[in-house]
Amino acid sequence: xxxxxxxxxxxGVRIDEAMHPxxxxxxxxxxxxxxxxxxxxxxxxxxxxxxxxxxxxxxSIHFTEQMPATSWNMTAPQEYGFYxxxxxxxxxxxxxxxxxxxxxxxxxxxxxxxxxxxNGYAEQVAHLYQGMDLRQWY
Numbered sequence: 001x002x003x004x005x006x007x008x009x010x011x012g013v014r015i016d017e018a019m020h021p022x023x024x025x026x027x028x029x030x031x032x033x034x035x036x037x038x039x040x041x042x043x044x045x046x047x048x049x050x051x052x053x054x055x056x057x058x059x060s061i062h063f064t065e066q067m068p069a070t071s072w073n074m075t076a077p078q079e080y081g082f083y084x085x086x087x088x089x090x091x092x093x094x095x096x097x098x099x100x101x102x103x104x105x106x107x108x109x110x111x112x113x114x115x116x117x118x119n120g121y122a123e124q125v126a127h128l129y130q131g132m133d134l135r136q137w138y
Contacts (some may be wrong), residue, residue, distance in 0.1 A: 005071045011055045012068040048118040048125045050084045081138035088115035090138045
């Protein structure tokens with residue numbers, strides 16, 4: 001389908017998402033400075049969204065009044081929506097998102113559980129998307 005993403009990598013969140021108390025700009029992990037493999041020197045952590053929203057190695061931040069184009073949405077818009085909220089009711093076009101494999105997991109003990117809306121943070125963040133059609137705005 002696609003070989004590489006266009007660079008620089010671009011991601012975006014709304015101001016209310018960025019300002020939410022669960023959203024973090026991480027500079028460390030496990031009591032140490034953030035290493036390069038975890039996004040040093042600065043990483044965005046948005047725990048109720050799919051992982052591609054938790055961008056690594058921030059180079060610049062821009063504010064805009066319009067929804068920005070993002071790397072994954074530009075590459076495969078039918079597969080990656082701007083909001084990227086964890087929603088077990090909306091399948092990815094190529095796989096179900098109704099269940100997830102938790103760690104620890106293995107071939108003979110896959111540890112599969114039902115995916116929780118907003119990655120288990122629905123009580124804290126669902127109000128941010130009130131009135132939105134989350135099938136359209138996945």
